[in-house]
Amino acid sequence: MPRAGLDPAAVVAAAAGLADEIGLANVTMGALAERLGVRAPSLYKHVTGQADLNHRIAALALTELGDALRDALQGRAGRDALGAAARAMRAFVVEHPGRYAATLPLNATGPDDPVAVAGARVLDSLAAVLTGYPLDPADTVHALRLLRSLFVGFAAIESAGGFEMDTSTDESFEWLIAFVDRGLRA
């Protein structure tokens, strides 16, 4: 038996890729093992089980999303930053629906959990967007939750194919950004 040279990171990366292709729910241990050229029980040498696997996919996804946000926000402020952040999040979900889906259960176990760390970085980026607006500090948390809810909800509905009407989804998305921008300036 020649060794496959796997490690946890490789397993998680393959799982995330597979999730994007066939959907998170279809990432069975068997399917993942096959993609890695290995038998299913071997995966348990790198990951304690499916829960752990999903958790790690979520951490990976949040880290990547945090990086994407940082890149998108470089040198931008105000409405520019808001639009860039919104589009970056939406693009990430569209391009990586599987790994993104792993982030929804939000099962961080503690402050040192990679999921919590990466999630906090994402929130920091959203908070940075808000600094470009004249907000009462007491309202910052509320505004942050507004952005989060909006992005999460839009992504959920869009990826579930829920915007049936024929009006363009892109157009609605830009309208939402403009709406929030207007509201945050008042």
Added chain:
Amino acid sequence: MPRAGLDPAAVVAAAAGLADEIGLANVTMGALAERLGVRAPSLYKHVTGQADLNHRIAALALTELGDALRDALQGRAGRDALGAAARAMRAFVVEHPGRYAATLPLNATGPDDPVAVAGARVLDSLAAVLTGYPLDPADTVHALRLLRSLFVGFAAIESAGGFEMDTSTDESFEWLIAFVDRGLRA
């Protein structure tokens, strides 16, 4: 063997109740059968399988949600209606997290699918809320999607326990309603 006197509606109702108690993912055929005092294979006399079961739970939930919205919107308009609708939706999700979760996949098969019919009724109620605002008709669809995204996202994050910070979630929710109300009037 005494008959249990089941029918599809009873099975779906029990499944929805069980989902609210233990989570939709834990509603196995075995667990549902046990609750109904029956063996698992017997359920297939009333429902074609788990996919069908989830689908019917979704239809039930959307119907109930539609009713709740109608009730909440009786005789209200403008900000009053917006707040009532928002609180009704949030209350429904909090009280019935399991059956609500079944509605997220949004897998309507056609226009005559009960899921589509009940979903359309929910959207009608939200559209009714918007008639109280001076909106360009071309923007109505966008505003509708705004409301939907916001409610779905907030519910998803809240029920996943994602609002870690110590600021009150209730307060944020009311802030969101006020924010949207302000924006829709401009």
Added chain:
DNA sequence: GCTTTTAGCTAACGACATTAGCCATGGAGG
């Protein structure tokens, strides 16, 4: 080179969804 670690394997178990096929219930018609 020898030992120790460890990544991979096969075999096996338990939970679950689903199908096949049997049998008793209980309502409809005589």
Added chain:
DNA sequence: CCTCCATGGCTAATGTCGTTAGCTAAAAGC
């Protein structure tokens, strides 16, 4: 009241999946 038959319940069995136990050979350290 009796018979018939549609139907709701059952047991048994299959296939898939996650997971554990225990073996073996490849690599890594001395």
